[in-house]
Amino acid sequence: MASIKQFQVTFDCADPERVARFWCEVLGYVVPPPPKGFASWEEFNRGLPAEQQGSAFACVDPSGVGPRLFFQRVPEGKVVKNRVHLDVRVGTGLVGAERLAVLEAECARLVALGAVRERLLLADEYNESCIVMRDVEGNEFCLD
Structure with missing residues (x-):
């Protein structure tokens, strides 16, 4: 059986570009170039049917x-x-x-970008401390 080594993480959301740009800032990711034949994502988006405009966005690790x-x-x-x-x-x-x-320090940076701090979980005998947070649309994540 083949071993799959690449995957994509997909977020359901109300405003794809806003959430994508938040995660670019969190992770140091970048917006990939637009499809061939388009100078920008805005130009690409304008060519879509009205109901599909703004319906998706992506970001990638610049190191690959x-x-x-x-x-x-x-x-x-x-x-x-x-x-x-x-x-x-x-x-x-x-x-x-x-x-x-x-x-x-990272929590303060992300709160300035629109994240919400939920709670601090202090270290115990099994786990190190982490901070539970929410992104700009309420999706949970942890600073670990």
Whole structure:
């Protein structure tokens, strides 16, 4: 059986470009170039039927290592907790006060971008500290 090594993470949302641009800032991702024959994503978007304009957006890891993130407009709003979430690994290898300082600094940066801080989970005998947050449309993620 073949082993699949690449995948894309897809977000359902109300405003794909807004959420994509938030995650670009969080992860250092970039918006990929528009399809061939189009000078910009705006130009590409104008060529779509009205009901499809603004219905999707993406961002990619400029190094090509991380997965592509795809954002698609859906009619329904978010109503329950995510079953899957991203852990943004900003404190890898750090412990104690040093880890908390890095997590808090990144949390402040992301709150300025529109994220919402939910709660701090302090280290216990099994896990290091992390901060539970929500993106600009309420999707949960953790600063880990």
